[in-house]
Amino acid sequence: MTTEAETEPARDRGDSSAGLARERILEAAGELFAEYGYDATPTSRIAENARVPKGLIHYYFKRKEDILVALVERLPEQRVRCEEVVVRGDLIGSLRALVGELDRRLRSSLPLSHLLWREADTHEAVRSALTQRFQLIVEQTRRVIEGALPGGSPGDIDTASVLLARAINHDHSTARLRATGVELDREIRLIARALGAGRTAEEQ
Incomplete structure (x- = not known):
């Protein structure tokens, strides 16, 4: 029988120990979901692969779906500093730099990204979390365009x-x-041409 001490991270052991257990759970869940699918992966299998008591999973995540939402947090940071990619007057180059930086960050987590977008079709909480990331990309793209092409139509x-x-x-x-x-x-x-910046950027 799993005791309370086994399911609840003891304060005496420090926050680092509890944090490591949570990370092991997420690491194991991500690998299992990617290989077998979310529905086909029981929490007992996650606990086994993470080498933690099953009760500890329910301590950190009240619902199995909460594990998916937490996995979204493991995706790379998407906030790019505009000054690092914007070249005033070169819209194409600026957008290339933005897309290249976002893709560079994602390369280390392609399987996880694919998994989460696949599961977003049937899990509203995951879809909502990914939508927030999408809105951040929209906002960053807008800032890059405004920085590279000042005076454009809003x-x-x-x-x-x-x-x-x-x-x-x-x-x-x-x-x-x-x-x-x-x-x-x-x-x-195509976007640069539509905004009237394509010809100038291509000639540079």
């Missing part, structure tokens, strides 16, 4: 930001990052 910039963010999300959700060349180059050039 409505056109908003539309372009959503379109490119959707293209980025599609590549990330299907775990597809091109091995060579500039990611989403065709989409970036």
